[in-house]
Amino acid sequence: MNATIQTIQRRRSIRAYKPDQIDQGTLDLILEAGSYAPSAMNQQSWHFTVIRNGAILEKLEASCKTVFMESNSEALRDIARRKDFSVFYSAPVLVIITGDTAALAPQYDCTLAMQNMMLAAASLDIGSCWMHSVMMFYETEKGKSIFRDLGVVFPEGHKPYAAAVFGYNALSLPEPEPRKSGKVTILD
Numbered sequence: 001m002n003a004t005i006q007t008i009q010r011r012r013s014i015r016a017y018k019p020d021q022i023d024q025g026t027l028d029l030i031l032e033a034g035s036y037a038p039s040a041m042n043q044q045s046w047h048f049t050v051i052r053n054g055a056i057l058e059k060l061e062a063s064c065k066t067v068f069m070e071s072n073s074e075a076l077r078d079i080a081r082r083k084d085f086s087v088f089y090s091a092p093v094l095v096i097i098t099g100d101t102a103a104l105a106p107q108y109d110c111t112l113a114m115q116n117m118m119l120a121a122a123s124l125d126i127g128s129c130w131m132h133s134v135m136m137f138y139e140t141e142k143g144k145s146i147f148r149d150l151g152v153v154f155p156e157g158h159k160p161y162a163a164a165v166f167g168y169n170a171l172s173l174p175e176p177e178p179r180k181s182g183k184v185t186i187l188d
């Protein structure tokens with residue numbers, strides 16, 4: 001099997017990280033892989049914000065928890081109440097991909113860039129996990145102001161469309177979930 005297919009099949013969402021920081025050269029490769037994603041009309045509408053400041057990550061984690069506890073969604077409140085609730089799983093790096101809201105298809109541009117990054121990371125034995133909480137958090141007024149207060153300022157006209165944590169897996173690689181059947185239709 002070729003290396004790309006192997007990496008695609010080997011990538012898992014990692015939910016326990018070692019404290020070790022990703023070295024700059026490796027992080028640069030991951031970010032560069034993101035920039036090679038396709039984008040609508042080649043607008044490359046993305047911007048990559050990398051947070052590896054532990055104090056900012058801790059404050060964001062605590063604020064996410066508070067916002068979820070105050071959410072209208074019972075499911076979200078239930079999740080946030082769990083004793084083992086963790087947003088970032090102690091990962092050393094959070095990458096937020098914001099997109100220009102005026103671009104043609106920023107949500108797809110940014111999502112494809114993040115998938116490139118997660119696959120590049122897997123190929124380099126770096127774990128990752130998509131962080132939907134970041135987008136949900138940003139959608140709240142409180143979330144927006146907390147980002148600003150923490151000095152996490154996105155380019156003008158941008159909002160987060162994709163976010164993921166990265167770092168070294170602290171546990172053994174989980175087995176993939178079984179693939180659901182009946183997901184392909186081929187018309188000859």
Ligand SMILES: Cc1cc2nc3c(=O)[nH]c(=O)nc-3n(C[C@H](O)[C@H](O)[C@H](O)COP(=O)(O)O)c2cc1C
Nearest residue numbers: 011012013014015129130131132133134174176177
């Ligand atoms: C849109 C989206 C949102 C997700 N949000 C989260 C999240 O907030 N926290 C988390 O731990 N995993 C999150 N995940 C990861 C999924 O739970 C994971 O991809 C799925 O269970 C399949 O596992 P695998 O990635 O190991 O194949 C998200 C994935 C997607 C695509």
